[in-house]
Amino acid sequence: MGLPLAIFGQPKFVEKRAASDSSLQLNIVNSQGQVVGLCQVTVHPLGNPQSYWFQTDSLSQVRIPHMLPSEIEVVPQNLAYLNQLFTVETVPAEGEITLTLTKRDERIDPISITGAVNPQAISKTLYSVEVISSKKIAAMGAQSVDAVLQNQSNINITQDAVLGSRVQLQGMSGADVKILIDGVPMIGRLNGNIDLSQIPTHQIDRIEIVEGPMSVIYGSDAIGGLINIISKKPDQPGLHLDAHAYGNSVGWRNFDASGQWRYKNWGISGFAGRQFSYGYDMDPSTRLIDWRPKTKIFSGAQLQYRADKAEHQWKVQHFYEKLTDRSNAESNLTSVGGYTNYYYTERLDFSHNSLIHLGPNCDLNWQNSANFYNRDKVSYWRNLVTGKQNLTGPEDQDTTLNRQLNSRAILGSRGSHRLNWLTGYEANAETLSSHRIKGLSPLYSIALFASAEWHIRSWWQIRPSARWALNNQFGRALSSESPWNISPFIPSIQSKWQISPHLTLRGSAAKAFRAPSLKELYFLFVDINHNIHGNTQLQPELSDNYTATIEYRHSFASGLGAVFKTNWFYNNVDNRIELALLDQRYNYYQYINIGKLQTQGLTPQFEYYGANWSTKLSGTWVRSQIQIDTSSQQQGWNSVQAVWNLEYNWPSPDISANVYTKFNGQQRGFYSNGSTYSIEQFSMVDVVLAKTWQWQAGQQLIPISVQLGCNNALGVRRIGAVGLFSTPHNTASQNLNISPGRSLFLALKVTL
Template identity: 30%
Template sequence: MNILRLFVLLFISSFAFSQYEVQVVSEENNVPVSGATVKIISPKGEKIYKTDERGLFPFTLEQGTTYRDYKIQIIAEGYEPFDYMFDGSANATCPLTPVSSKIDDVVVTGQISLTTTEKSVHKIRVIDRKTIDAKGAVNLRDVLTNELNIRVTQDQMLGSGIQMQGFTGENVKILIDGVPVIGRLNGDVDLSQINLNNIERIEIVEGPLSVNYGSNALAGTINLITKKTVRNGFQGNLNTYYESVGNYNVDGKLAYNAGHHRFSVSGMRNFFDGWKNTDPFIEFPQSKLADSNRVTQWRPKEQYSADVRYSLVYKKFTINPFADFYWETMTNRGAPRQPDYITAFDDIYKTRRFNQGINFNVFPNSKYKIQGVAAHNYFVRNKNTYVKDLTTLGMNLTPNESDQDTSVFRTIMSRSTFSSSSFEQKIDYEAGYDVNFDMAEGKRISDSSKTMGDYAVFGSMEWKAFSGFIVRPAARVAYNSVFGFNVVPSLNLKYNINNWSFRSSYAKGYRAPSMKELYMIFVDVNHDIQGNASLKPEQSHNVQTWINYRLDLLKMKYNDEINFELNGFYQTVNDKITLSQNATGTSYSYFNLDKFESIGGKFIVTYKNELVTAKLGTSIVGVKTNYSGNNFATSPELTSSIMYNWRKIGMNFSVFYKYTGRAVTFLQTETGLSQTFIHDYNMLDVNVSKDFWRKRVLVAVGAKNLLNVTNVTSGASASGVHSGGGGSSPIAWGRSVYIRLSLNFDTFNKKK
């Protein structure tokens, strides 16, 4: 009888009120606004809510009332306050007008839920699309070149690498929408192969994120976030780019949204015809004599990519299958051969990268979320050497088998998390698993093929101990099929008071040797690198502190503010994997350093308002090994930039400068570890752009490397690890100018 009464009561109550969900979005781009305060005033009282990460808040129409009886007030940081009148529609949307200089960037990397840079427990640096365009950046190398505390290195065969906090690229995790990028050569992912035509922003976390992302995340994590379409109808863009050193690029994207369905396809073609320091300042493609001038310092390359995505979007779940493809062909032209000078040896390097996968998000309610990704990554690199007839242009493979090679790397990964997050609850938490299975094939791989699996569970919680103070402990337990179990803990603290923000962290890092370091033998005319199956995993301990202060100049006309940022870090690594030269100086092999330490800090001042963003920063990083004595070998950096929007005429101006100080490297010889240097240099870029036709057309012109830095003197080899001696390290091709033309018809759709 009691059960029957309960059923009747529930049935009647279902007619007593109606439940709706209202979404709060930015009027500028329809992006959801999370964390907005919503006050609902009704004849029966007041209720206060916070919008979730999808910008949603619940609205309950109580018995005996109509939606006209309710008044809704919405306040969100970075937006004008808004009084909203609910109209009773099933998919109601509330647009907020942004106050441009006050909006914090939204971030996801390493976070339990979608948050902002100001509220994140981790200190996250964001490079937004506006900055990417202001730098005239085509690929990840371009955009990181002038960033503080990041050094971009160049190997003319293996591509562009990176250094962070004194660590080289094998300790930096690079992700695209949380999916790792594979295909490391000599430890680095080639940054010039990661194009930015479909990237919305780049999130950078310095220091270990091994709890979240496992191996390769000791020095830092770089997560590229792709563009998401949000408005119904067709959207698209077409971009063309020319640079005087011989860059000819075109890319485009087409997207269509219809209700719950979203489709997008994008693609690009980049062509670079090579460069050497005797080339004219501006040169267009033309036929040339096949003499010694065919040899270039920067190798010609041609790149193609395509990206296809589909999204099925409902309030309770989203499913996003995706596939992207990348092709690159690089040519290393040889000099004409004696005695007749009618043939030459040419190396052709072909890189293919294919990624396929699916992302999903499930929202049981506004508090809980399940999200995950499963993906298959395929990377293949072919190297073939040809004898080229310079009279007929015919090509034939050389008979030497060692001149030909194909290496294949595959990764199957799956990652999923369950999280609980709410603005009202004291403790947010997250638990998940992370599975990565790697395969390598090729004649330069020991026994022709190898596999390695890494299987982990991890969890974290954010305890809002009291107003402004958050404690976040986390841990990861992983099993590696080659090296066994490991446990990685971390602890983050954050405290806000008035305009001050304090962050402090401890994190343990762990990196298992890669299959290339363990099993691969890489030999060509420029390299001789031997794998070492006896390597041990790297294990690190990192402590960091950040202090931020924001000075709001509220009485100024354009909502001016000044941000001060101070950071210090110390990291020690046991069994750091590095390269050493053999006694004869003809080859290199990997070995474990007993101890490696890095220490450093930086100070940044940022001034911004609705028209201007100006930044000045300086940093210093020191490194020390058990072979280098008690002193840290230090290297300074200085960066400055200014971006100005001349709103009256619709033009934007930007200048980016970076000084990179002398860097210390260590070379292992038969007499021990010797210290060498890569000398300092300066880089300067400028850009001017203007919108036309209601922001549908953008024309940008600029100059890169105005100080014409190409090589710097070095006590080590010219680029990367080479069998022959060196004397200089390549930094960039010479001074260049560029022009970019963009057509954007996102604005063809009328905003709601």
């Protein structure tokens, strides 16, 4: 009779009497004895280098013929459970054993998919990942991704009334931060930024934030890090319906509903919603509305097929936004008029993802997507006395079209071996057109990447990686006749030292790059006062990045746990693309590679989880140094942030309370002409109370969740800014709108 050997977790082992043959049926259950769904089972016979690979049925059962004394590795598809390794030395008499899987403590060691073929616990990854779960997102009452990230340290979100939100990570601006949805790069950058307020939250399973460059896997734009937004999948058996309604005191009225149905191997889900804002005006004496009225309508559908050895998903999403932007009224003594600009944004995304288990130790993740982005500006002059409005001149109207086709495959080894490997390709085609972008040809790129993860010791891993890429726009030509150019070679190396079961040290050195955007390559704006040109000779921005992270993760008994993590980073960006004045007499501006940017910082954080409460305290210090060109002096500044979150649950009345506080120290930045701006420090506090009632409807109990919250309890609305918005022949505003002010919200959720 053998004893189980638990390497991961504390598995329970139930052995019954031996059967007459040597086959063995495995029943895999959780601690309550319930089935855990499909599991992949790999049998490693002791003393035999060969492995055998099996898949359980949906009742988590599988029969293994000719069972020998073996190690059995169980990898459940349900990520709520840990991967575990058992040892079976003899076959029990009744030919059946039950293996009990331990539930993962999602708070301490959540799952991440970014940069890998298969999901894995973040304690296993070689890079530092921050995961925001759907539970945390729901607890905030956040309606869009920018509101979620607002409560994170080391992320800085600012708002533009027309362009939307802008994100800064590790002191790097939006153009250097890659935004993905289910691994697919988002398009539609305005001034280099993706508007994260255009991503509603209720369909998000989790948000994964990788600090530091991920250019090897994800290519351009991932210098500062990346944010991967993972959608919910139709995983739950049967039919489930959700509906959310939300209203707040600063004009937002939101509603969305979603449903999912799963039958055997097929799952289907869909959602639709509308978010509407009347806008919020902090100075009603003017016509301009500080927080512009917006209407967002979104919908999507997903089809999933999950078989024994493969999982396929097809997804379509549509997003529409209308933003109304009114100028101040101009009275010319005989009439009153003003501009009304409408900005219509439309996103349509198709994607396909297949995860194929090619063998016992090899998986393929293949992903294809088509993204369409359209933004129209329609400008009217309105006679405010008569209400009649007319379209203004053609130069005031604009349409931006951005299209992308992307295909990526990652082939990698599965399980924990002495040498794990990963290789893949990415092919991308992108087009952009607008009023001021001329002579443009599509940007094509194709890349190969590979990495090897070598377990030198049981406690020490290293992962060297590299990416080779070709493109048709920038860099050195492959040959004189070839349309292809060579992109920068991107190597990286990461290492992880498992000092103790709970204490991990990570280090990495990586190169990264940001390809010139199509706007930087092809922009053209020439009139009597403007002479701004793109530059087809631009080279990519290149960066060197170094990180070191020390991390302590420990789930104590009785549901307690703690995480302590400190991350140090250093980024050095060369060839920075700046819009430079090349000839003062002609006012000739062109994008050129001149600038240097260095950022370094520390991000310590501490989380503690009690039985009914949790708290998180984190801080960020970033030192940025910029040199606009070789003739200018280096400028540097420090910025700090601190975040404190507290969650408390009262189990018997089923009430939870959450407090989110964030202190933003003085922020500074620079313009391409070398001038700088600064924004005063400010603090934000949000408080959210939540309770769930069970409503008896016939035989069914329908949970109804209610959230009551106060956002921006300190009532910060505008803060002082020096030098912001200064541009030639333009007055500089000295105030920056941060928030509409203190607001109350009520959110209701019904689940059927």
